[in-house]
Amino acid sequence: MRPPALTDERRRDASHASRQSGPAGEGTLSRRRRRIRTWVTIVTFILPALVLFCLLVLAPILLAMYASVFKWNGFGILPQNFVGLDNFTRMFQDEIFLGDLWRGLVLVILSLVVQLPLALGVALLLNQPMRGRAVYRLLFFAPYVISEVIAAVLFTMVFSEERGLANRVLDFVGLDALQSTWLSDPSTVMYTLFIVMTWKYFGFHMIIYLAGRQSIPNEVIEAAAIDGANNRQIFRHVTLPLLGPTIRISIFLSVIGAIQLFDLVWVLTGGGPVHASETMAVTMFEYGFKRYQVGYASAISVVMFILSLVFALGYQRWVMSRDTQGAITNMRDQR
Amino acid sequence: MSAHARRKGRTAGDRFRGVAMQITVLMIAAFVLVPILYGVLGGFKDNQQLSTNPFGLPDPWVPSNYTDVIFSGSFWRQVFNSTFIALMTTFIVVFLSALAAYIFARFAFKGREFLFMLFATGLMFPFAVAILPLFILLRALGLLDNPFGVILPQAAFGLPLTIIILRQFFRTVPAELEEAAILDGCSAFGFFWRILLPMARPAVATVSVLAIVTSWNNFMLPLVVFNDPNWWTLPVGVQQFSGEYASDTARILAFVILAMIPALAFYALAERQLIGGLATGATKG
Numbered sequence: 180m181r182p183p184a185l186t187d188e189r190r191r192d193a194s195h196a197s198r199q200s201g202p203a204g205e206g207t208l209s210r211r212r213r214r215i216r217t218w219v220t221i222v223t224f225i226l227p228a229l230v231l232f233c234l235l236v237l238a239p240i241l242l243a244m245y246a247s248v249f250k251w252n253g254f255g256i257l258p259q260n261f262v263g264l265d266n267f268t269r270m271f272q273d274e275i276f277l278g279d280l281w282r283g284l285v286l287v288i289l290s291l292v293v294q295l296p297l298a299l300g301v302a303l304l305l306n307q308p309m310r311g312r313a314v315y316r317l318l319f320f321a322p323y324v325i326s327e328v329i330a331a332v333l334f335t336m337v338f339s340e341e342r343g344l345a346n347r348v349l350d351f352v353g354l355d356a357l358q359s360t361w362l363s364d365p366s367t368v369m370y371t372l373f374i375v376m377t378w379k380y381f382g383f384h385m386i387i388y389l390a391g392r393q394s395i396p397n398e399v400i401e402a403a404a405i406d407g408a409n410n411r412q413i414f415r416h417v418t419l420p421l422l423g424p425t426i427r428i429s430i431f432l433s434v435i436g437a438i439q440l441f442d443l444v445w446v447l448t449g450g451g452p453v454h455a456s457e458t459m460a461v462t463m464f465e466y467g468f469k470r471y472q473v474g475y476a477s478a479i480s481v482v483m484f485i486l487s488l489v490f491a492l493g494y495q496r497w498v499m500s501r502d503t504q505g506a507i508t509n510m511r512d513q514r
Numbered sequence: 515m516s517a518h519a520r521r522k523g524r525t526a527g528d529r530f531r532g533v534a535m536q537i538t539v540l541m542i543a544a545f546v547l548v549p550i551l552y553g554v555l556g557g558f559k560d561n562q563q564l565s566t567n568p569f570g571l572p573d574p575w576v577p578s579n580y581t582d583v584i585f586s587g588s589f590w591r592q593v594f595n596s597t598f599i600a601l602m603t604t605f606i607v608v609f610l611s612a613l614a615a616y617i618f619a620r621f622a623f624k625g626r627e628f629l630f631m632l633f634a635t636g637l638m639f640p641f642a643v644a645i646l647p648l649f650i651l652l653r654a655l656g657l658l659d660n661p662f663g664v665i666l667p668q669a670a671f672g673l674p675l676t677i678i679i680l681r682q683f684f685r686t687v688p689a690e691l692e693e694a695a696i697l698d699g700c701s702a703f704g705f706f707w708r709i710l711l712p713m714a715r716p717a718v719a720t721v722s723v724l725a726i727v728t729s730w731n732n733f734m735l736p737l738v739v740f741n742d743p744n745w746w747t748l749p750v751g752v753q754q755f756s757g758e759y760a761s762d763t764a765r766i767l768a769f770v771i772l773a774m775i776p777a778l779a780f781y782a783l784a785e786r787q788l789i790g791g792l793a794t795g796a797t798k799g
Contacts, residue, residue, distance in 0.1 A: 217621065217623075218623070220617075220621075220702045220703075221617050221621055221623055224613040224614060224616060224617045224702075224706075225613070225614045225617050225629065227610050227613065227614075228610040228611060228613065228614040228633075228673055228677070229614070229629070231606075231610060231666065231669060231670045231673065232632075232633060232636065232670055232673050234651075234670070235648065235651070235666055235667045235670035235671075236636050236639060236644065236670045236671060236673075238647075238651065239644035239647035239648045239651060240639055240643060240644055240647070242647035242650070242651070243643060243644065243646060243647045246646075246647065253646075253650065256650065256654050297542075301539070301542060304535055304538065304539060305539070307535065309532070309535060309536070309539070310536070315539055315542075315543060317785065318543055318546055318547065319542065319543075319546055320781075320785075320789065321546070321778060321781060322546060324727060324731075324777050324778065324780070324781040324788070325731075325774055325777055325778070326730065326731035326733065326748070326749045326752075326777065327731065327733065327749075328731075328733050328749035328750075328752050328753050329748075329749065329752055329770055329773055329774055329777075332752055332753065332756045332766060332770050333549055333550070333553050333767075333770050334549065335756065336552075336553070336556070336763055336766060336767055336770075337549050337552060339763065341565060342561070342564045342565050342568070342763050344548070344549065344552045344568060347568035347569070348569075351569070378545065378546065378549065382546075383792070386789055386792065386793065387792075387793060390793040435640070438640065439640040439641070439642045441642055441733075441734060442733045442734065442749075445733075446733075446753050446756075460642040463642065463645075463646070464642075464645070464734075467645075467646045468646075468649075468738060473646060473650075476646055477646055477647070480642065480643045480644075480645075480646060481643075483640065483642060483643050484639070484640070484643040487638060487640055487643075488638055491638050
C-alpha cells in the first residue's frame with residue numbers, strides 16, 4: 180500500500196521540477212542539483228537523531244552483549260578476560276537469578292488475575308453515567324504520574340511495623356490477626372509489593388481500557404440490548420471481544436513492565452529480605468554497581484533484553500497480529 | 515402492562531445498581547487517596563502522635579516538618595535540577611525527533627524504511643539493559659556528575675516514541691502546503707520551522723508532556739550518574755533523604771508529600787495531553 184504512494188509523491192516532485200525549468204537540458208541539470216539538495220536535506224535532518232541514537236542506545240546495548248562474555252570488574256573501557264559463555268551457565272545455576280524469573284512470573288500472574296480485571300471493571304464503571312466520574316478518573320490516574328521512588332518511600336511508611344498505617348487500620352477494624360511485618364517478611368513481601376504496584380499502575384490500565392471502550396460505538400451495545408441480551412451477555416459477547424485488542428496491549432505492557440521493574444523494588448525493599456523480592460534488574464544492578472562483577476551483570480541484562488525482545492516479537496507475531504491488521508484497515512477506512 | 519412493570523422493576527434495580535456502583539468506586543477512591551492523606555496529615559504530626567493517633571487530625575499541628583523542608587536549600591536545589599534536566603531533555607528529544615520525523619514523513623529515499631525500523635526497534639530496548647554500559651560510556655566521556663550525562667541518554671531513549679508519534683502527525687499535513695511554500699521560495703528548514711512545527715502544536719505538546727514526565731520520574735540514571743548531592747534530582751533526593759532520616763517518619767512524610775506536588779500540579783495542567791499521549795503511545799508502541 181505504501182510504496183505506490185511514495186512513487187506518486189516522487190513523480191509529483193519530478194513533474195513539479197520540470198515544470199519550473201524551461202528547456203529539456205536545463206531541466207535535467209536542475210533536477211540533478213535538486214536531487215543533491217534533497218539528499219543534503221535528508222542527511223542533515225536525520226543525522227543528529229541518528230548519531231545520538233547510535234551512540235547512547237545502540238552502542239550500550241552492543242557493549243552489554245560484548246561484555247557479557249568476559250569476566251570484568253568494570254574498570255577501563257573494554258574488558259580483556261574472555262570467558263565464553265561462563266557467565267550464562269553461572270546464571271542458570273544462580274538461585275537468585277532463577278528466583279528472579281520466578282518472582283517476575285508471580286508478578287505477571289498477579290497482574291493478570293487481579294490488577295487488569297480491576298482496571299477493566301473500574302473503566303466499565305466509569306464509562307456509565309455517574310456522579311463525579313470525571314473526578315474519579317482524574318484521581319485514579321494520579322498515582323501514575325508520581326514517581327516510583329516517591330510512591331515507594333510513602334508506602335515504606337504505610338507498611339512500617341509500629342507506626343505504619345496498614346497495621347493501624349487492621350488494629351482499628353479488629354482484624355489484628357492480619358497484622359503483618361509486610362515488607363520485612365519474606366512470605367508477604369511480594370504481595371505487599373504487588374499492592375503498591377496496583378496502587379501505582381491500575382489507573383494507567385484503566386485509562387487504556389476507557390479509551391478502548393469509548394472506541395466501541397454505542398449502537399453495537401444498544402443493538403444487542405434490543406435483541407434481548409442482558410448486561411452479562413452484552414459484556415461477555417459484545418464488549419469483551421471488542422475490547423480484545425486493548426486487553427492484549429495492556430497485558431503486553433504489564434509483562435514488559437514486570438521484566439524491567441527496578442525503582443519500586445530498589446527503594447521499597449532493596450530486593451530483600453534475603454532476596455525475597457529481588458527482580459532481574461535489581462540483581463543486575465547489585466552485581467554491576469555494588470560488587471563490580473560487570474561481566475556477569477551484563478550477561479543478566481542481555482538475558483533481560485532477549486526476554487523482552489522475544490516476548491515482544493512473539494507476542495506481536497502470534498497474539499496481536501490480528502489487531503494490527505485491524506488497525507491498518509481502520510486507518511484506511513478513515514482516509 | 516407487563517412492560518410497565520418491568521420498567522418499574524428495572525428502575526428499582528437501577529437505583530440499587532447505582533448505589534452499589536458508587537460504593538465500589540468510593541472504596542477504590544479510598545484505596546488511592548488514603549495513603550496520600552496519611553502522608554499529608556502525618557507530615558503535620560510528630561512521631562509520637564503518629565504512633566498514638568494514626569488516623570485523626572494532628573493535635574497539635576506541627577508545621578515544622580514541612581517548613582524545615584521548604585526552608586532547606588537542598589529541596590529547592592533538587593526541584594531546580596529536576597526541572598532543568600526535564601526541560602533540556604524535552605527540548606533536545608523533541609527538536610531532533612521532529613527533524614527526523616519530517617524526513618520520514620515527507621521524503622521518499624532508499625533506506626528510509628530500514629532507518630525508521632531501526633529507530634522503532636528502540637522502543638523495545640529497556641533502559642535497565644543499557645544502564646551498565648551507559649555508565650561506562652559516560653565515565654569514558656567524562657559526563658559523570660554532569661547534567662548532560664542524564665539529559666543526553668534520556669533524550670536518546672525518548673527518540674523512538676517521539677519520532678513515531680510526530681511522523682504520524684506530519685503525514686496528515688497536506689503535500690500541497692509544502693509545494694506552495696517551496697514555490698514561494700521557502701527552504702526545507704524554513705517550511706519545517708515556520709509552517710510544519712506551528713501546525714503540529716498539539717502533537718508537539720503531547721510528546722513534550724510525555725518527555726517531561728518520563729524525565730521527571732527517572733531514577734536509575736541520575737542515581738548512578740550523580741555522586742555530587744548538588745546535582746541530585748528529586749527522586750534521588752527523596753531516596754537519600756529517607757535513608758538519612760530513616761527513624762523520623764513524620765519528616766520523611768512531609769518531604770515525600772512536598773516532592774509529589776510538582777508532578778501532581780503538572781498533571782492537573784497537562785492532563786489531556788498526558789492521557790491522550792499515553793493512549794496513542796500504548797496503541798502505537
